[in-house]
Amino acid sequence: MFKLALQSLINRKNVLILIYISLSLSVLLFLGVQRTREISRTSFSRTISGTDLIIGARTGQINLILYSVFHMGNAVNNISYNSYLELAGREEVAWSVPLSLGDSHKGFRVVGTTDDYFRFFTYGKKHPLTFDNGAEFQDLFDVVIGSAVAEELNYKVDDSVIINHGAGKVSLSSHDTLPFRISGILEPTGTPVDKSLFISLEGISAIHIGWERGMETRKVTREQALAVDLSPQSITSAYIGLKNRRTAFSFQRIVNNYPDEPLMAILPGAALYELWSLMGIAEKALTFISGAVVLIGLISLLSAQMAVLNQRRREMALLRSLGATPIRLFYFLFIESFIMTAAGCLSGVFLLYAVQIAVSKIFSSSGLYLDLTLPSPSEWILLIITLAAGLLTGLIPAIMTYRKSLTDGMSVRS
Amino acid sequence: MIHLENALFAWPDEEALINIRDFSVKEGEKVFLKGSSGSGKTTLLSLVAGIQTIQSGSLKVRGEELKNMKCHKRDRFRGDHMGYIFQQFNLLPWLSIEDNILAPVLFSPVKRKKEKGKHHNKVRELLDELSLDVDLRKKAGNLSIGQQQRVAVARALIGNPELIIADEPTSALDADRRKNFMNLLFSECEKRGATLLVVSHDRELATRFSRVVDLESINGGAYV
Numbered sequence: 102m103f104k105l106a107l108q109s110l111i112n113r114k115n116v117l118i119l120i121y122i123s124l125s126l127s128v129l130l131f132l133g134v135q136r137t138r139e140i141s142r143t144s145f146s147r148t149i150s151g152t153d154l155i156i157g158a159r160t161g162q163i164n165l166i167l168y169s170v171f172h173m174g175n176a177v178n179n180i181s182y183n184s185y186l187e188l189a190g191r192e193e194v195a196w197s198v199p200l201s202l203g204d205s206h207k208g209f210r211v212v213g214t215t216d217d218y219f220r221f222f223t224y225g226k227k228h229p230l231t232f233d234n235g236a237e238f239q240d241l242f243d244v245v246i247g248s249a250v251a252e253e254l255n256y257k258v259d260d261s262v263i264i265n266h267g268a269g270k271v272s273l274s275s276h277d278t279l280p281f282r283i284s285g286i287l288e289p290t291g292t293p294v295d296k297s298l299f300i301s302l303e304g305i306s307a308i309h310i311g312w313e314r315g316m317e318t319r320k321v322t323r324e325q326a327l328a329v330d331l332s333p334q335s336i337t338s339a340y341i342g343l344k345n346r347r348t349a350f351s352f353q354r355i356v357n358n359y360p361d362e363p364l365m366a367i368l369p370g371a372a373l374y375e376l377w378s379l380m381g382i383a384e385k386a387l388t389f390i391s392g393a394v395v396l397i398g399l400i401s402l403l404s405a406q407m408a409v410l411n412q413r414r415r416e417m418a419l420l421r422s423l424g425a426t427p428i429r430l431f432y433f434l435f436i437e438s439f440i441m442t443a444a445g446c447l448s449g450v451f452l453l454y455a456v457q458i459a460v461s462k463i464f465s466s467s468g469l470y471l472d473l474t475l476p477s478p479s480e481w482i483l484l485i486i487t488l489a490a491g492l493l494t495g496l497i498p499a500i501m502t503y504r505k506s507l508t509d510g511m512s513v514r515s
Numbered sequence: 516m517i518h519l520e521n522a523l524f525a526w527p528d529e530e531a532l533i534n535i536r537d538f539s540v541k542e543g544e545k546v547f548l549k550g551s552s553g554s555g556k557t558t559l560l561s562l563v564a565g566i567q568t569i570q571s572g573s574l575k576v577r578g579e580e581l582k583n584m585k586c587h588k589r590d591r592f593r594g595d596h597m598g599y600i601f602q603q604f605n606l607l608p609w610l611s612i613e614d615n616i617l618a619p620v621l622f623s624p625v626k627r628k629k630e631k632g633k634h635h636n637k638v639r640e641l642l643d644e645l646s647l648d649v650d651l652r653k654k655a656g657n658l659s660i661g662q663q664q665r666v667a668v669a670r671a672l673i674g675n676p677e678l679i680i681a682d683e684p685t686s687a688l689d690a691d692r693r694k695n696f697m698n699l700l701f702s703e704c705e706k707r708g709a710t711l712l713v714v715s716h717d718r719e720l721a722t723r724f725s726r727v728v729d730l731e732s733i734n735g736g737a738y739v
Contacts, residue, residue, distance in 0.1 A: 105610070105621075112609030415604045421566060422601070423670075424594015424622035426587045 106436040109416075113409065120402050121445055127398035128449025128487060131391040132480055133456065138384050139477070145377060148292045149340075149369050151223035153349050156180065156188065156356055157338035159363035163379065166372040169200060169338040172210040172293050176202060179335035184361055189339065193352050196221040196342040201305045201333065204264050209250045211264050211298045213305030213336070219245070221342055224292045234258050235285030241304050241331070243284035249295035251286045258283050262298070264308055279308050303331040341366070395487055399494045402441060406434075406498040410505075417506040431503045438495020445491070446484050450476065516542045516678060516710045517563055521572035524562055532558055533569070534735040538728070542677070545704065545711040547721045550730030556714040559730070560682050563712070564597060565589035577677065595625035598671030598709075600700075602683035605667035608656025613638050615655045616670045626674025634673065641669040645699060660687045664696060672703055679704055681713045685720065697723065 110117055149170050157165045158178035167173045182199070189197035198221055201213030212218075216237045219230050235258040238245055244262055256262070261280040281300060289295055310329055343349060349368060356366035417430050425433075476484065517540040524533040532555045540546050550556045561567040562574060568582040568589075575581070577596060581589055593599075598619070606615045613635075620627045620634045630637050638651065645665045649658065655666060664684065671679050681700065685693040701723055704711045713720065714730070721727045 108609050108614070109607075416607060419601065419604065419607065420618075421590070422564065422593070422599040423619050424590055426590040428587065429622075 103436060106433055106440065109433075110437055110440060113405075116405050117441065120398070120405055121441065121448075123401055124398040124442065124445025124491075125448040125452060127391070127394040128446050128484075129452040129456070131395050131483060131487070132449060132453045132476075134387045134391040135480060135483060136453065136457070138388070139479075142377065144291055146373055147225040148373075149222075149224060151221075151227050151342065152340040152369050153343040153346055154341040154353060154356070154366045155338055155369055155372075156185070156341060156364060156366050159365045162365070162367040162372045163376050165338065165365065165367055166369060166376060168202060169340075170293065170369065172202065172212070172297055176337040178363075179337055180339075180364055181335050181362060182333045184359065184364065185336055185339055188356060188359070188364075189341070191352075191355075193343050193345070193348045194341055195344045198222060198340040199302060199333075199336040200338050200340070201302055201335075202337045204305070204308070206250075206262055206264050206298050207254060209247075209254075209296050209298055210293075211244075211300060211305075213300055213302045213333075215302060218299060222294075222340065224290050224294065228290070230290065230294065231288045232285045233288045235283065238284050238299070238301055238304070240282070240284070241301060241307055242279065242281045243300070244281040244304075245285045245287065245299040246283055247287050247295040247297045248289040250298060256283055256286070258286060264298075264300070302333040302336065306331040306333055395490070398445070399442075399487075399490055402438070402491065403494040403497060406438070406495070407501075410498055410501060413502065414505055417502055421506055427503050427506050430506055431499050434499035434502055435492070435495055438499070439492060442488055442491025442495070446488055450484070516540050516544070516577060517712070518575045519573070522562070522569045522574050523571045524558065524567065524569045526558075533562065535559075535572075535733050536735065538733045540710060540712060542710055543708050545701065545723075545725045546713070547724035547727045548712065548714040548730050549716060549718060549721065549727065550714065550734075551716055554730050555734060556716075556730060557682055559734075560680055560712075560714060564599060564680060565593050591623070594619060594623035596677050598673075598676040598679045600664075600667050600671050600679070600681040600684045602686045603660075606655035606658075606663050606670075608654065610655055611652045612642075612649060612655050612658070612666055613651040615666060616641065616673055619670060619674055619676075623674060626676070629674050637673060638669070641672060642666075644703065645669055661692050661696075664688060665699070668696075668700055668703065672707070672709075675707055676709065678710045678712065681711070683715050683717075684713065685715065685717065693717075693720070 155165060155169050157169060158176060158180050160177045164174060164177070168176050185197075185199055188194070189199075196217060198214055198218045200218075202210065204211040204213075219232075219237045223229050232245075233248060233251075235245075244264075246256060246262075250256065260283045262283060263280055281304070287294060307329075310325070341352070343352060353366040353368065356364050420430060420433070421427070517538075519535045519538045521537075522533060522535045523531050525531040548556065548559070558567065562569055562581075563576060565576070565581045565584070566589075568574075573580060573582075576592075579592070581592075584592060607618070610618070616638045617634055620630060627634065642649070642651075642665075645668060647662060647665045647669075649662065655663065658666065664687065667684075671681075679700075684700070685696055688696055697720055700711070700713075703709075713724070
């Protein structure tokens with residue numbers, strides 16, 4: 102019976118190949134969207150961990166987490182270094198990392214910080230940063246670069262780098278008299294760290310000597326820079342680790358009510374959640390669309406089956422005359438739909454992996470981590486639902502043919 | 516072989532199409548049943564083949580009352596003891612010639628047993644007898660109508676069923692081929708001692724039959 106069904110399918114291959122392709126593609130799309138969603142959610146939540154609070158100038162928490170963690174957008178205001186020192190010096194604080202943002206190198210953000218960054222910043226499951234090559238910055242003009250920066254720009258340790266003023270990819274104003282030496286390259290993390298360059302806070306001060314209101318008024322040489330007092334005046338934000346997480350809310354209150362300037366502190370987990378739920382609408386829309394695509398694939402399978410139903414009544418009458426029971430005819434059509442949907446699902450999954458391998462080859466340095474894993478339980482459920490829906494659509498023509506073959510008998514009364 | 520008594524059948528919401536008081540076909544007999552179109556010929560064959568069942572009266576094939584059998588039993592019975600030839604669309608165009616001929620063997624264990632596992636050789640024998648020289652793997656849809664009808668005969672004969680039923684088997688053939696085809700069908704049935712029941716509106720076919728029955732003379736039902 103299986104062979105018979107297969108032969109019958111092969112006979113109608115032209116139409117069915119198209120349906121098969123649309124089924125495979127819709128399964129691919131459906132699973133692909135689900136998988137991207139899961140991957141982006143995990144890579145999203147693994148960008149920062151172990152940091153209890155993020156401090157910045159008063160703004161929205163989404164804005165603050167965007168620029169301090171994702172290095173996207175700009176700070177509305179700086180916070181004075183003294184305020185930072187005072188807050189970081191409180192007894193609840195276990196560690197703190199200041200961040201000074203606003204400069205870039207060939208489209209990659211430059212982060213001014215201290216070497217505490219490499220000691221205390223953790224991502225994922227409390228992974229600390231590790232060096233692939235070299236070490237943290239020693240000198241004023243040392244820079245540590247992320248793995249994606251190194252790969253994309255083909256940088257090695259001891260190469261020299263010019264930092265641009267501002268965050269654009271093309272910048273006319275560059276601090277070109279003050280080249281930086283690469284002291285270390287970080288291991289890939291799959292977080293925005295990969296796409297960042299790190300220099301000391303003093304380095305940030307140094308490259309801004311002679312700049313007033315974003316305009317370069319005079320050129321500064323390395324020697325001149327070293328002669329000036331480079332202790333930082335302001336920073337953009339800071340990561341805070343507390344001795345006891347339970348003090349997070351009270352510390353947050355202290356920061357929010359800081360008398361000298363308008364500051365705010367956010368809990369990274371809550372901010373990430375809010376950011377994610379903002380993207381959740383797009384995510385839901387995508388899921389809905391990909392679900393609709395699967396539905397369309399199934400409907401086209403159904404319509405193709407229905408279109409030839411009348412023509413196939415003769416076929417069914419013939420099979421009955423040979424001794425096939427209506428139940429057998431029912432199975433026959435059922436197996437046909439099963440072969441179709443199963444093949445569609447299978448090649449959809451196969452395509453998914455093919456695409457994933459291709460994508461991970463292309464974007465291996467982009468920080469988007471695509472782990473090649475077996476289908477997750479939820480993906481299995483989606484596949485089973487698709488298969489079941491496919492079988493249900495196969496049942497409709499099967500039931501109709503069954504009924505017709507009962508009443509038709511051998512004379513096809515059309 | 517076949518015995519009808521007061522057999523009554525009507526399609527849903529229609530007047531009785533088949534109303535036969537008494538009609539029987541003996542074993543080995545070759546009966547030509549003639550009737551104009553719409554007289555219920557095909558319906559009668561469906562009843563004899565057990566695809567439809569009469570609503571009252573009696574219809575026995577090989578001494579068994581068909582309407583008392585369960586649906587799947589009747590299907591099995593038909594598959595085991597009958598060979599059926601249609602007026603057209605006789606073959607599954609997407610199957611090879613060989614698979615078409617072997618389809619009844621697939622459905623019926625009795626026919627399989629009768630061929631003693633040598634059904635592949637039997638296909639060749641049958642095609643030789645029918646003087647059809649074609650590649651067995653060829654798709655049936657690629658054959659000419661005349662060739663298709665001969666393959667249909669081979670399929671009806673495989674497994675040596677006791678009863679061969681043909682429904683307007685020659686309507687798709689021209690006059691010359693029609694005669695050849697009937698001769699072939701006749702000699703094959705005679706060789707096997709099979710009972711042959713042919714229905715047609717074409718009176719010219721009647722010549723060689725042992726008995727010619729006008730359906731209208733035995734059927735009291737209303738014509739559509």
